[in-house]
Amino acid sequence: MRPLDIYEKDPSKRVTIYFEGTPLIAYEGEKISVALLANGIRWISISSEGRKRGAFAFGPALVKINGIKNKDARKTKVKDGMRIERQTYLEYQGSVEVDKSKLPEKYVIDVAIVGGGIVGIGATLELQDYLTVALIEEKGYLGGDMRRKSVPVKEFDNKEAKEVVKDLVEKFNENVKVFKGTTLLGIYRDGNLFLLSAAKGERLVEIYAKKVILATGAVDNFMLFENNEMPGVFRRDFALELINVWGVKPGNKIAVVGRKPEDIVPELERVGIEYIIVKNPKRVEGKESVERIIDIEGNVYEVDAVIMSDGRRPDINPITLVGGKIIFKNGAYVPVKSDKNEIIEGVYVAGSASSLKNHYANYLEGRLVARYILNELGVGVSIQELKEEFEKINEEIEEPLSQVDLSKLNLEETYICGCDVTLKSVVNVVDGGITNLQIVKRLTHLAMGFCQGRYCLFNGAVVVSKLSGIDMDKIDLPTARPPLKPVTMKVIGNE
Amino acid sequence: MRSEIVIIGGGIVGVTLAYELAKRGEQVTVLEKKYIGSGSTFRCGTGIRQQFTDEANIKVMKRSVELWKKYSEELGFPFKQTGYLFLLYDDEEVKEFKKNIKLQNRLGVPTRLITPEEAKEIVPVLDTSEVIAASWNPTDGKADPFFATTAFAREAEKLGAEILEYTEAKDIIVEEGEIKGVKTNKGMIETGIIVNAANAWAKLINAMAKIPIKIPIEPYKHQGVITQPLKEGQINPMVISLKYNDAYLTQTEHGGIIGGVGVEYGPTYDLTPTYEFIREVSKAFIKIIPVLGELLILRTWAGFYAKTPDSNPAIGRIEEIDEFYIAAGFSGHGFMMAPAVAEMLADLITKGRTDLPVEWYDPYRFERGELRETALQMG
Numbered sequence: 001m002r003p004l005d006i007y008e009k010d011p012s013k014r015v016t017i018y019f020e021g022t023p024l025i026a027y028e029g030e031k032i033s034v035a036l037l038a039n040g041i042r043w044i045s046i047s048s049e050g051r052k053r054g055a056f057a058f059g060p061a062l063v064k065i066n067g068i069k070n071k072d073a074r075k076t077k078v079k080d081g082m083r084i085e086r087q088t089y090l091e092y093q094g095s096v097e098v099d100k101s102k103l104p105e106k107y108v109i110d111v112a113i114v115g116g117g118i119v120g121i122g123a124t125l126e127l128q129d130y131l132t133v134a135l136i137e138e139k140g141y142l143g144g145d146m147r148r149k150s151v152p153v154k155e156f157d158n159k160e161a162k163e164v165v166k167d168l169v170e171k172f173n174e175n176v177k178v179f180k181g182t183t184l185l186g187i188y189r190d191g192n193l194f195l196l197s198a199a200k201g202e203r204l205v206e207i208y209a210k211k212v213i214l215a216t217g218a219v220d221n222f223m224l225f226e227n228n229e230m231p232g233v234f235r236r237d238f239a240l241e242l243i244n245v246w247g248v249k250p251g252n253k254i255a256v257v258g259r260k261p262e263d264i265v266p267e268l269e270r271v272g273i274e275y276i277i278v279k280n281p282k283r284v285e286g287k288e289s290v291e292r293i294i295d296i297e298g299n300v301y302e303v304d305a306v307i308m309s310d311g312r313r314p315d316i317n318p319i320t321l322v323g324g325k326i327i328f329k330n331g332a333y334v335p336v337k338s339d340k341n342e343i344i345e346g347v348y349v350a351g352s353a354s355s356l357k358n359h360y361a362n363y364l365e366g367r368l369v370a371r372y373i374l375n376e377l378g379v380g381v382s383i384q385e386l387k388e389e390f391e392k393i394n395e396e397i398e399e400p401l402s403q404v405d406l407s408k409l410n411l412e413e414t415y416i417c418g419c420d421v422t423l424k425s426v427v428n429v430v431d432g433g434i435t436n437l438q439i440v441k442r443l444t445h446l447a448m449g450f451c452q453g454r455y456c457l458f459n460g461a462v463v464v465s466k467l468s469g470i471d472m473d474k475i476d477l478p479t480a481r482p483p484l485k486p487v488t489m490k491v492i493g494n495e
Numbered sequence: 496m497r498s499e500i501v502i503i504g505g506g507i508v509g510v511t512l513a514y515e516l517a518k519r520g521e522q523v524t525v526l527e528k529k530y531i532g533s534g535s536t537f538r539c540g541t542g543i544r545q546q547f548t549d550e551a552n553i554k555v556m557k558r559s560v561e562l563w564k565k566y567s568e569e570l571g572f573p574f575k576q577t578g579y580l581f582l583l584y585d586d587e588e589v590k591e592f593k594k595n596i597k598l599q600n601r602l603g604v605p606t607r608l609i610t611p612e613e614a615k616e617i618v619p620v621l622d623t624s625e626v627i628a629a630s631w632n633p634t635d636g637k638a639d640p641f642f643a644t645t646a647f648a649r650e651a652e653k654l655g656a657e658i659l660e661y662t663e664a665k666d667i668i669v670e671e672g673e674i675k676g677v678k679t680n681k682g683m684i685e686t687g688i689i690v691n692a693a694n695a696w697a698k699l700i701n702a703m704a705k706i707p708i709k710i711p712i713e714p715y716k717h718q719g720v721i722t723q724p725l726k727e728g729q730i731n732p733m734v735i736s737l738k739y740n741d742a743y744l745t746q747t748e749h750g751g752i753i754g755g756v757g758v759e760y761g762p763t764y765d766l767t768p769t770y771e772f773i774r775e776v777s778k779a780f781i782k783i784i785p786v787l788g789e790l791l792i793l794r795t796w797a798g799f800y801a802k803t804p805d806s807n808p809a810i811g812r813i814e815e816i817d818e819f820y821i822a823a824g825f826s827g828h829g830f831m832m833a834p835a836v837a838e839m840l841a842d843l844i845t846k847g848r849t850d851l852p853v854e855w856y857d858p859y860r861f862e863r864g865e866l867r868e869t870a871l872q873m874g
Contacts, residue, residue, distance in 0.1 A: 048724060048750070060723075060791075070723075070789055090726040090750060096788035098781070188770045197770055323767065419724075436530055442537065442641045445749060450723065450793065481794045482768050486723065490788030493777025 117144020251305025538798025
């Protein structure tokens, strides 16, 4: 077994890859980032300003593969003999090969569902007997946050979360076209239809649909502490995926930080990973990756990984991308929607993209929205019973705002954005009297990088609000623009 | 409240004008319905060029570049003379550009026709396999619209100008041909002099003042793209290819490649980015510089070209209303013109005359049917 394998992998799939010249064991099907971590390698890339970076906090995971620069270690699968090297974000490939055989694929369907989590799965099951459905999922697996968990879910007969997903997906019929490993880039109006452009590997996919459901989920809160972006720091969702999808542990001794340790601790206990809970983290340190964490009181803990489990908030980028409005409610920005969950005409939202609640409530909401659409398209289905069941269990989770004490942190070493934007630079601008987040964005480059603010805008708003006294609901948040996720020019420009 | 002069529009044209007027000791107020630079200014492609095809624009841009240079040093914002490089692909284009270069040279702009090899020395990543020559002026350049605009605004304020953000002009009060004031969402401002610097929204302001002449300015949607940042100095000049969809592209201060193509929609006030644009801009950029194919696109966005029928702005005084001025309709090249336009208009307002050829931009030319030679409207 490799240093961080939780269990033995299928030896028939074993391949050899090389990282910075050193041969390592990997298994077919694994992503590069996962295979490297299993071998104990956390530092894989270098930020624009020369900071060491891993693949599981924020910022891109750009590496050189077989001499080709700018490859995404989180999306690229290992191959036997593959040579992987570190690079900085500012490098680019000196030659380009465009595969002209990979022309854009076109599909025309009734309903496009973005997000293959439990919400998208629930909606698909409701629609598939009457309509054609495209289910678009960025990851290589369906089930979203539930697929990343093994703990039992009481509303699903106490079955294990990932087993629930497996059972439901098996019910898909021939009306369902599943696009796994497919990244949504944009949603455009095209006459009476919506055109969804997406990238599946190097191929552009164009899906024309009458209706769209955004089952695009929530994003984990990114916590503010010193060196919070260094290799060895994990977002909760990445850590869960490593454990339950790949069978790899983030570390041998893990510090769990954040206000929601209960969202990760049961999974760590289940596979027997040693952990401690560290309240009030101030700083992490280490040469190439995390070696210790220090809290505000000055206590030092020797660990090799830190998992941030600090709650989630709806990913507002897909919402604002299509022109949906947002409001601040229960500690999060959430979409403004009609009583049928429509955010603009023809585009619906469901699940934790809509509001934060438990998996089962999300699942019911996905099904409910599908039924609204069925009725809208002339297939008469009953709503009442499902709606009552949903309303009975729908308890929205209140997300308290971060209580981070800026005065206790070295702001120059605390990162608010993966593109080398320090908390210091944002605080300086706001202290200088600029409280308009649109201008803060331009002055600091906050939210102008690879993630389009997905992991930093909220914290930006918190900082502005904290320092200026302006309410969170009065802050003008920048709108997401296509592409929703970065895509290479050759993929989108292939003729 | 009362102000001697009210400028409607807090984009680059409005704030540079406020700066020039305040410097001349005038009392001036800028009304901006959102925040400074929030219209087309922050959405623009950063380019500053003197390679125009008529005498007036070349003269104005020559002065503008002098001012960009002077003010970037005085006010401390980045302006770099990294040149403009027009790639030429056939004899027809070369002939046309030779003519332009001759005119530019006569007026003191040092443009040269260079070989594909020379072009490649300037931008090593260029694909010059189809290029037969290039038009190159090393004194053209680029500036950061955000830093430039805020620097002019701050300096104007230091000199006493008042800049009112989130203050929208709702109506203009004119009595017997004389301006009395502007009604805003935050109350009335009494004034005798108004400058319409609202560019894409200029027709709305003209309508408020009931301008009796036709000044056709319409908003068209144009779009921009930015890629992931690269190490400094990869694409220094603005590179232009009329052959590939009127593409323009360069590298920003921050390292990303910024640019656009000639995909245009309108007239419209819609700013939703389109699929056609992201496809076409990628196709064109890969043709011009193939290695851009491996770069990640981070964002596309849209802004307005406030277009006139000859792609030249309307700048001047409207005689029927005392005293109403317009500086709008910049048709895609307003950012670069702003410092010279501000100087020209400030002189016109305070002295009644200017040394720059303001008559080329005569607002009455449309009414008289005297359209100018169409100005090249790109970044």
